[in-house]
Structures are given as C-alpha cells and as structure tokens.
Amino acid sequence: MQEQNSKIKNQIRSSLKRGKLVHAYAFTGGTAQERTEIGMWLCRTLFCEAEEKPCGECLACRKFLHGNHEDFILVKKPQDRESIVKDQILELTDRLMLKPFGSRYAVLIEDAHLMNAAAQNKLLKTLEEPASEAVIVLLSDHREALLPTVLSRCVCFSLTQETSAFREEAAAGKLVGLIMSGAEFYKKKAVLEDIIRDKDDPRARAEDLLNALEARLMALLKEESTGNGETSAEAVSRLSGAVKAVLEARKYIRQLHSVAYTLKQLCLRV
Numbered sequence: 001m002q003e004q005n006s007k008i009k010n011q012i013r014s015s016l017k018r019g020k021l022v023h024a025y026a027f028t029g030g031t032a033q034e035r036t037e038i039g040m041w042l043c044r045t046l047f048c049e050a051e052e053k054p055c056g057e058c059l060a061c062r063k064f065l066h067g068n069h070e071d072f073i074l075v076k077k078p079q080d081r082e083s084i085v086k087d088q089i090l091e092l093t094d095r096l097m098l099k100p101f102g103s104r105y106a107v108l109i110e111d112a113h114l115m116n117a118a119a120q121n122k123l124l125k126t127l128e129e130p131a132s133e134a135v136i137v138l139l140s141d142h143r144e145a146l147l148p149t150v151l152s153r154c155v156c157f158s159l160t161q162e163t164s165a166f167r168e169e170a171a172a173g174k175l176v177g178l179i180m181s182g183a184e185f186y187k188k189k190a191v192l193e194d195i196i197r198d199k200d201d202p203r204a205r206a207e208d209l210l211n212a213l214e215a216r217l218m219a220l221l222k223e224e225s226t227g228n229g230e231t232s233a234e235a236v237s238r239l240s241g242a243v244k245a246v247l248e249a250r251k252y253i254r255q256l257h258s259v260a261y262t263l264k265q266l267c268l269r270v
Helices: 003-017 033-049 061-065 086-096 117-128 164-181 185-191 201-224 231-252 257-269
Strands: 024-028 072-075 107-108 134-140 157-158
Touching: 003 033, 024 033, 033 061, 033 107, 033 134, 072 086, 086 107, 086 117, 117 134, 157 164, 164 185, 164 201, 164 231, 185 257, 201 231, 201 257, 231 257
Parallel strands: 024 134, 024 157, 072 107, 107 134
Antiparallel strands: none
16 A cells, blocks of 8 residues: 555656646545545645655745644544544635635645535535635545535545546546546547557556446436536537447447557547
8 A cells, every 4th residue: 555655756756846736636445544644745845845855844845744834724623523524625615715824725625425415515616616726635535525616626546555446437427527628539549548559458448447437428418318407518519428328439440440549549539
C-alpha cells in the first residue's frame, strides 16, 4: 500500500512541476488514515513555498502543521448528522467567492461519500465552474456513492494497489470528462495511448475500458435525462452518440479489428 501511495505522490509532484495543477482530486480506497495522510500531504504541498515540496520548514508548512493556515478549509460530517449536507457546501462556496490570503485555497472533504444528493449536486456546480484560486480534494471509502458527474470532474487516484482493470476504469473516467468538455481528438487519444501501444494484451484491456466507459456514460445519460428542468439537450445528444460509438467499438474489438485503429476512431467519434 505504501508503494502505491508513493507512486501517486510522485505522479502528483511531476504534474505540479510541469504546471499541470487541476482544480479537483479524489482519493479513494485504502484506510481512513491513509486517505487523510495523502489528502493532507497534497494540501500542504499546494501551500509550500519551497522548491522541493512539502518542505515542512517554510512559514506556510509550519502554519499548516500547526492547524492554523488561513486558506485551508476542512469539510466533514457534523457529529449530530448522518451526512454532509447542502448548507455545508453552500458555506464552502460562499467562502471560495472571497479572495484567499495567499495564492489559493485548498479544500479537503473528508468522507466525501457521506455528502447527500443535494450536497453533491451543489458541489458539482463548483466543480463545473471552479474558482481559479481553489483546489478541492475529496476523500472517500465508497467511490460508488459519489455521483459519476462529480468523479468525472476530478483526477481520481485509488489507494488500493493498482490493477489492470483499475487502470482502464481510471482511463474511462478521464475520457468521459474530455467527452463532456468537447476536448480535441489528440487529448482523448492521449488517455488511451497506453492501450494503443500495448503489445501484450491490448484487446482484453480495450474490452475493460469500453465496459467501464459504457457504464459511466449510461449513468450520466440517466442523470441528464431525468434532470429537474435542467436537462441539457446538447449533453444528452453527446452522451447518446458516445454510447453508440462505444457499442460499435466493442463490436469491432470482438470481430478482431485492429485495437489501435478502433480506439482512434472512437476518439474521433465521441
């Protein structure tokens, strides 16, 4: 488990050094202690003023370690409630409207799966239109309890040892986010490059990817189609077309068509 967490930290460090900071991260699986440790580590890294982050010695690190950093926001279930409620997320969004003391806010939501539906939907609005000065970190033991729309707007990491199926699930999540944002072909293709270049067993991996992608798209389509007056005709059309493209790609994979060609065609169509 420690090896997996170290791998995740190195990946995040590399992204930050390249200036690839994103506005939302989700850490799932592992123990509560492991999730809290890596979530706190990321928040402290975001504040650290040293070149090698987190240094533990700069003013920002010392403030964080002493629990009094002005721009750190912790959201968790109140002791007298069963869930994280909408009012807590409303309070969070009001705070994020204010300018941070430093360069950004870092928000840590413990047990994010305990957010009720209203709270998740309110958070979704913030994730769709993020404040440029805020990074939101979700910790969850139950990934399936989080809305697919919420997960699709986060960079997701599992603290459980990575398996091939998990890699394809993660790739499907990234691809859904790109589909919904109307991203260019090359960005979608980059997500699938590892499978496209696989010389050992790309067909099984492609099947895993397409199964995960279909499940995520169908869940999103159901949400959009049953929305309360907020249904986007464009989103429904895009999702329906993407599902059709995934089904066709899976048919071609099973008919032994080229995996690389099929996945590239999928990226052009979705």
